[in-house]
Every structure is written in C-alpha cells, then in structure tokens.
Amino acid sequence: xxxxRTPERSPSPSAEGPLRLLLFxxxxxxxxxxxxxxTGWIRELAKRAESIDVITMRAGRIEVPDNVQVHSVGKxxxxxxxRRAAEFYRHLFRALRKNRVNACFAHMIPEFSILAAPVLxxxxxxxxxxxxxxxxxxRLKLAHRLSNRMVASxxxxxxxxxxxxxxxxxxxxxxxxxxxxxxxxxxxxxxxAGRLSPVKDHPTLLQAAARLRERWRKPFRVVVIGGPAxxxxxxxxxxxxxxxxxxxxxxxxxxxxxxxxxxxxxxxxRSTVHVNLTPTGFGDKVAWEAMSCGRPCLVANEGFxxxxxEYADRLLFRHGDAAxxxxxxxxxxAAPPEERERIGLVLRENVVSHHSLKRxxxxxxxxxxxxxxxx
Numbered sequence: 001x002x003x004x005r006t007p008e009r010s011p012s013p014s015a016e017g018p019l020r021l022l023l024f025x026x027x028x029x030x031x032x033x034x035x036x037x038x039t040g041w042i043r044e045l046a047k048r049a050e051s052i053d054v055i056t057m058r059a060g061r062i063e064v065p066d067n068v069q070v071h072s073v074g075k076x077x078x079x080x081x082x083r084r085a086a087e088f089y090r091h092l093f094r095a096l097r098k099n100r101v102n103a104c105f106a107h108m109i110p111e112f113s114i115l116a117a118p119v120l121x122x123x124x125x126x127x128x129x130x131x132x133x134x135x136x137x138x139r140l141k142l143a144h145r146l147s148n149r150m151v152a153s154x155x156x157x158x159x160x161x162x163x164x165x166x167x168x169x170x171x172x173x174x175x176x177x178x179x180x181x182x183x184x185x186x187x188x189x190x191x192x193a194g195r196l197s198p199v200k201d202h203p204t205l206l207q208a209a210a211r212l213r214e215r216w217r218k219p220f221r222v223v224v225i226g227g228p229a230x231x232x233x234x235x236x237x238x239x240x241x242x243x244x245x246x247x248x249x250x251x252x253x254x255x256x257x258x259x260x261x262x263x264x265x266x267x268x269x270r271s272t273v274h275v276n277l278t279p280t281g282f283g284d285k286v287a288w289e290a291m292s293c294g295r296p297c298l299v300a301n302e303g304f305x306x307x308x309x310e311y312a313d314r315l316l317f318r319h320g321d322a323a324x325x326x327x328x329x330x331x332x333x334a335a336p337p338e339e340r341e342r343i344g345l346v347l348r349e350n351v352v353s354h355h356s357l358k359r360x361x362x363x364x365x366x367x368x369x370x371x372x373x374x375x
Contacts, residue, residue, distance in 0.1 A: 018050035019368060022095055022104040022125070024112035028070050029060025033227070033258035034195055037285065038107060039063055040173050040261075044361040045105075053095035055088060057109060071095070088115055101125055103368035110143030117146035126371035128364070132157035134281030148371050151364070153283035153355070156303035166367060171360035172288045174352050176262065179294035179344070182269040187219035188333055191271035191295075193264060193286045194278075196228045196237045201277035201300070203243055207322035210247040212329050220252070220333065225267060227258040268293035272340065273332050276301070279319045288355050291347035296340055298328055307350045311343055 023042065027035040039062075046052055046065045054064075059072035071091040073084040095101060096119070104120055106113040106129045113129045120127055126148040131140060136159045144150055144160055152158040153170040190209070194200055202224060209222050228237040237255075244253045259267070264286075268274060274290035280302040287304060290297045296311075300319035305312045314331070317324045332340060353359075 019048060019103065019365060020099045020101050021045065021049050021052045021368065022092075022101045022116075022120075023052055023054045024104070024106040024109050024116070025054055025056040026108040027058050027060070028054055028056040028062060028072070029058070030063045031061045031260050033260055035108075036261045037171075037173070040176075040357060041107070041171055041361070042068055044171075044357050045364065048361060048365045051099050053091075053099060053101070055091045055095070055112065057084070057112075069095075085115065088112065092116055092119065096123065102372045104128065105364065105368070106130065106143075106147075110139055113143045113147055114139070121146075124375040126368070126375050128367060128371070131160075132283040134159050136160055148375075149367060151367070153285075154303040156280055156301075157283035159281060166363075168363040168367075169355040169360050170283055170285050170288050171357045172285065172292050172351055172355050173261075174292050174348075174356045174358075177265055177268070177289045177292035179348065180265075180269060182266070184272040184295075184337075184340075185270045187221060188272035189270060190220060190222045190329065191225070191267060191274045191290070192222070192276070193225045193267065193274070193290070194276070194284065195226045195258070196224075196233055196240065198236055199278055199282070200226075201279070201320060202240050204277055204320050204322050204325060205275055206240065206243050206247055206249060206253065208325035208329060209249055209252060211322060211326035212333075213249075213252065215326065215330050216333060218333075222249070222253045223256055223267070223271070224253065225256045225259065225264075264289060265293055268295055271295055273298060273329065275299075275325070275329075277319070277325075288351050291344070292351040292355075294341070294344035294348045296332055296343045297347065298325065298332070300325075307347065307354060309346060309350055311346065314343075 025038055030036050030039040042064055046068050052068045054070045056072050058075035062070050073087040104125055104127045110129055113127050128149045129143050129147040130151050132152040140160055149166055150164045151166050151168045155167050158165050192205055228234045268290045274295050274297040276284050276287035276299045278284045287297050287299050298315050308315050317328050
C-alpha cells in the first residue's frame, strides 16, 4: 500500500460548524479500475470537512489531502474475517477518541454500518449509508433499519423501502470526464466500458453488432473495455469470446483490458456512441461518464430517463433486445455528426446538473449537517 499526500486544503466555511466525518469505504485505491473513483469522492468531501477518517475494507495507492486519514482493515493483506472485524473496531474507537466525529458515511459497504451502529448510536452520531443495487437481503434490511438515512444515485437503484431514501446523484467528476475537442474516430467506434459480468448483458451488444453489420453495411468497430471479476467472470469472458467467433465478429469486436479512471476519458472521446446494457435497478456510472464526455449513450436502464431528457426515446432501448439496440445504433450512426454532437452536449449539461461530483458532495454535507442537528 503506497501513500501520496496532496497539499492540505482548508475546508469551506460553514454556518453549521466544522464537519468531522467518519467514512466507511469498500476500497480505497486510486488505481483501482472499478473503485478508484472513490478517491475523488474523498477528496471532494475533504474540501468541505475539517477532518475525515476513512476505514476501508482494502487499500492500495492512497492519494488524499492532509486532513484525511485512511485505515485499512486488511483485506489486501489476506486478513481473515474475524481479524478484519477486530481491525475495524480498533480503527473505529481510535478515530472516535481522536476526533469529535459528528457524522458517518458508509459507501458501498453496509456491513460497516451494521458493525458501527451500536457504538455510533450511543454517541448520537448519524449514519448515512449508500446502497445502489437491486439485491434485497438481510444485510440491506438491517443497514436500512440502523442508518439514519439511505442514499443512492437514482430512486430506481434503491430496491427497499423509500422512507429513509435521499437521491443524491452519481458523483461524476465532470472535470475529468469532459469533452476536449477530440473528434470521434473513423470508422465509428461503438464503446462499452465496465467489468465483464453477466449483469452487463454483453451478449445483447454482440448480437446487435451482428444485426448492425447486415443493416449498416459500412465499417464500424465495437470495443469492450473491462476485465472479469473472479472465476465466474473468467467463464463469462470466455463465453463472450466464443460468441464473438460464432457470430463471425472477430474483425469487428475488440476486448480491451480494464483501465484506471484517468485513462477512460480518451476512450469515451474517440467513440461515436457508448452502450450500457445493465437493466433498471442499477446506477452504472460508466454511462454518465460517457455522457459527461459529450458522447451519446444508449442505455437499457429506465432510471436514466432524467439524464437523457428530450432524447430518451432515441437513446433508451429495451433490455435484452438486440434488434431494438441495432435499430437505435443504426439511426445514431446515420445521423449527421453535428446532430450527434448536439445530443452529446445536452447529455453533458444534464450530467453536470444532476450527477456531478461537486453537487453530490454538497448534498451529502447538507445531509450530514441536517442529521447532526437532529441527533
């Protein structure tokens, strides 16, 4: 685990008093191709806090301001679950002794909300838990009960009771993910970014590409960026390669390895269109990243309607429907370049308005102060 400190920044003044935040994180590693974005979240919150103590399940390269301390429970070291639980409480009590914590935010790790709740309730420290996944299980129900507030990127991404839910957007770094004048490549690139997992429904994209080849009859490329997660992911990735061969798409489809978040914007910018195939019930950040780079994005998730705005009918396809996806891809590719550019710029404006990292941090801090007043 390597550490890189950045210059300390004074927190923004607040009439509510200084924010001393306890933050639970699934992974804190600036180089992680899936969860590296959480470093950006921590840095943005640090601008608005006096101090942040991060307790993370695993850590890698740490790049945070001086008012942030990161403590790992040791999954990257191979610690057992009992030892990780012991490490969690050791770091928790140390943080509570050192700082007068007045709010807690659990991001993508409701287990830590559950572990900490008895202690934090005694100290009247409110808990805000992020959950954006369609799975409803005992862990979610218990975290919901023990948290003061649940937050998610979209209302459709939170599958349990909405009595405690606040929708705060996805938190896209719209400065990193931004247009820079790079024109789309020729022949057109249809991009799909994200891990290789069955929920991403890549077979529908491959089947749509085969249909598009027959209908479009002009050169185009499909680039899938991402890596498998675990043994099941490897099996799924192999099935995608086999389907590519079965459809005769070897010269059309390229599977590229995962890249860090900082390396994704050039990919989005050189593409003509991005495709995201996850169903309603998820909040998949790569779709918003592509839109933030000024590129049209075809999605199967009804939760994106607000961001798609006036272009929802053109950009929303039926989940698992390769024919519908192929038709919408064909229409986009046939549209004049200036029209696609106009669509991309409108989508970017909507991402900035509803899903920017700055706005998410402001919403969270306002929520922390609101709950602290009530505690």
